Amino acid sequence: MxxxxxxxxxxxxxxxxxxxxxxxxxxxxxxxxxxxxxxxxxxxxxxxxxxxxxxxxxxxxxxxxxxxxxxxxxxxxxxxxxxxxxxxxxISMIFQGAMNALNPVYTVGDQIAEVLMLHRSLTKREALQEAAELLKMVGLDPRRVRSYPHELSGGMKQRVVIAMALAxxxxxxxxxxxxxxxxxxxxxxxxxxxxxxxxxxxxxxxxxxxxxxxxxxxxxxxxxxxxxxxxxxxxxxxxxxxxxxxxxxxxxxxxxxxxxxxxxxxxxxxxxxxxxxxxxxxxxxxxxxxxxxxxxxxxxxxxxxxxxxxxxxxxxxxx
Known part of the structure; x- marks a missing residue:
């Protein structure tokens, strides 16, 4: 159970x-x-x-x-x-309304990397590499780690939030x-x-x-x-x-x-x-x-x- x-x-x-x-x-x-x-x-x-x-x-x-x-x-x-x-x-969570769940002043890579740095003690560089792999897993271009939330469509933001939940x-x-x-x-x-x-x-x-x-x-x-x-x-x-x-x-x-x-x-x-x-x-x-x-x-x-x-x-x- x-x-x-x-x-x-x-x-x-x-x-x-x-x-x-x-x-x-x-x-x-x-x-x-x-x-x-x-x-x-x-x-x-x-x-x-x-x-x-x-x-x-x-x-x-x-x-x-x-x-x-x-x-x-x-x-x-x-x-x-x-x-x-x-x-x-x-237990992780995909929050309702990805538009509001992402911080507009940080890149999506930084926001995924933060989880990895806190819980797995990775360096910033290692965490960003892992973030790129996570984006690839949810069907996004790994180069999107450098994108800000306003540069993504609604569906892409939702995929980023899913990647974050699966980190x-x-x-x-x-x-x-x-x-x-x-x-x-x-x-x-x-x-x-x-x-x-x-x-x-x-x-x-x-x-x-x-x-x-x-x-x-x-x-x-x-x-x-x-x-x-x-x-x-x-x-x-x-x-x-x-x-x-x-x-x-x-x-x-x-x-x-x-x-x-x-x-x-x-x-x-x-x-x-x-x-x-x-x-x-x-x-x-x-x-x-x-x-x-x-x-x-x-x-x-x-x-x-x-x-x-x-x-x-x-x-x-x-x-």
Whole structure:
């Protein structure tokens, strides 16, 4: 087992109240697996990613739970030990919006080299040579080590950020919306690049996106998040071919299909709940067309409906 998250709670303490951005989330990830995390904007996907790499921005705090990475509880590690031993060496991250992730006043080579100089104690010259090799690995001209971010296109910047995340060959990479603001052609190139690198380097990936079609393309397992909680998790085949939670069904049925016969597209009425005062019981019940008596009173437990396929819904818990 590479990563095991149990009962993770990350809250933001604001002047208006406590925002329960990630509330009692748990999942497991094996070596070499790709986990896709999907859900609407504001459901807690990115906060989950920042919690795993321990970079939750203030006023956010991890207030409960356990994150076990390669057998060690990384939430109990002192910050300096985590920075030296785990962050970037064990778990790295492709941040959302490469345009904002790169420093405009340094060359991309310097920004990749900094990681190598800090963690592997390379000289500046050795680190720049390694940076050039990393750029080549992600399909860029090695001479781009001397380029500044403003001299690169959106897709090229995204490749630089991927190269930076892979600099220390970590066993786990978190990709937070890696294709945001890119056109469909570049999106496909970036996803093909991630698939190739995952296969060659045998690394695990947590892919965070609201695009179900991207997850279908690359993920082995799928976790569906809603209002700070995972409502369904299972293998890609099971979740896409037999979605159990009404929210998962609506997400999948909102996507036009090219291969199947024409179907009526679904939409989800209403808006996601306020996470300062989430609705009682199942958090999806105000928008659910299958709502019945216990949904608005009690929170549904996570139950295994078929091997490895879990759902938190009273439609199945009552059985």
């Amino acid at each position: 590479l990563l095991e998250v149990e009962g993770l709670k990350t809250y933001f303490y604001t002047s208006k109240g406590i925002v329960k951005a990630v509330d009692n989330v748990g999942f497991k990830l094996n070596k070499g697996e790709v986990l896709g995390v999907a859900g609407e904007s504001g459901c807690g996907k990115s906060t989950l990613a920042y919690s795993i790499i321990r970079l939750v921005p203030p006023p956010g705090r991890i207030v409960g739970g356990r994150i076990s990475f390669m057998g060690s509880d990384i939430l109990k590690m002192p910050e300096e030990e985590f920075r030296v031993k785990v962050r970037w060496k064990g 220390l060959r970590p066993p786990l990479v978190i990709a937070d919306e890696p294709t945001t603001a890119l056109d469909v052609v570049v999106q496909a190139q970036i996803m093909n690049l991630l698939k190739r690198l995952q296969r060659e380097l045998k690394m695990s990936i947590i892919l965070i996106t609201h695009d179900m079609s991207l997850i279908a393309e690359i993920a082995d397992k799928v976790a569906i998040m809603y209002a700070g909680k995972i409502v369904e998790i299972g293998s890609s085949d099971r979740v896409f071919n037999n979605p159990l939670h009404p929210y998962t069904r609506a997400l999948i049925n909102s996507i036009p299909s090219l291969r199947k016969e024409l179907k009526k597209l679904e939409f989800i009425p209403g808006v996601p709940p306020d996470l300062i005062q989430p609705p009682p019981g199942c958090r999806f019940h105000p928008r659910c067309k299958y709502v019945f008596e216990p949904c608005s009173k009690e929170e549904p437990p996570m139950v295994e409906v078929e091997p490895g396929h879990y759902v938190a819904c009273w439609l199945y818990a009552k059985r």
